[in-house]
Amino acid sequence: DSGVTQTPKHLITATGQRVTLRCSPRSGDLSVYWYQQSLDQGLQFLIQYYNGEERAKGNILERFSAQQFPDLHSELNLSSLELGDSALYFCASSGTGETQYFGPGTRLLVL
């Protein structure tokens, strides 16, 4: 157990809908990262937050947005969902070092 938690574990929804994925980092970690992993694919970096501020952006679609709250948990919002958005979404956190610790992921299925 990495200490990073993600909810929900599974999510099934329809095209056009909007969902919110939640991540709680390890105690004391200020950085949160979001990744998308499609079937048999690598990890695509989406976005990083540090202590409530956006720090780096990767290949995140405009339909996706994220934020980090004062208690350091983070939410990833996915809107106007398409079939191709079906994937595993991982959150990771890091502290003062560079090591990222991954949560268990949220498996999203868009029908």
Place this chain on the structure above:
Amino acid sequence: GENVEQHPSTLSVQEGDSAVIKCTYSDSASNYFPWYKQELGKRPQLIIDIRSNVGEKKDQRIAVTLNKTAKHFSLHITETQPEDSAVYFCAAISHNAGKSTFGDGTTLTVKP
């Protein structure tokens, strides 16, 4: 932006043999290079990492080497065991820029 190429995409070895996975990166600002192991349906787990001021690091059967000049780094697993079977990802991270780029992964199969 950063690009990380990982080879091979699949690797099959006999139990007890060694396995080597190689990655190259493009951004000279990358200064941290972790390797993750991911079993089916599970989270990626850090197995070893190396920073840009070090050329080699070893942890029991696992070692990583880094050639900053050539911008490549490699994972070496010796005396492989069936439980080493998994997908392995390399990553190049620029801690100052906050950017993380992962390779496409290598599926390692260790045959008993």
